[in-house]
Amino acid sequence: MSLDPAAYFRAKLQCEIDVMDVADAEAGSLVIVDTRRRSSWDHGHIPDAVHIPTAQIPELAAELIPAGSQIVVYSWGPGCNGSTFAALAFAELGYPVKEMIGGIEYWIRNGLPVETAAGIVRSSPDALVTAHKA
Known part of the structure; x- marks a missing residue:
């Protein structure tokens, strides 16, 4: 076929x-x-x-996310398939889910806000990956 x-x-x-x-x-x-490990989350999200974290989705999803919520999962970036595994886990639980392509790497490269221990930070948009204006 x-x-x-x-x-x-x-x-x-x-x-x-x-x-x-x-x-x-x-x-x-x-x-x-955010489906990454705690250390990655603490670094910025x-x-x-x-x-x-992906491994905890089956046990924590119902407790933290109302049924029927439109979920968007992300992990590090295009070189990581962690968000694919997370999307599958949510889909198997019956949630409507989408995978954010590019992950947090492309979120940051587009100059979007990231929460860190120091507060909300923004990088300058990378002109090679976005038409987003600074």
């Missing part, structure tokens, strides 16, 4: 969301979940994200 490329890419796009689409989403419309 041959896979129809158009069907594959249509399905893929239903399961992914771009960093800038997450940043531009209406407040409260998404539950953003998207403000208002929920921290649930």
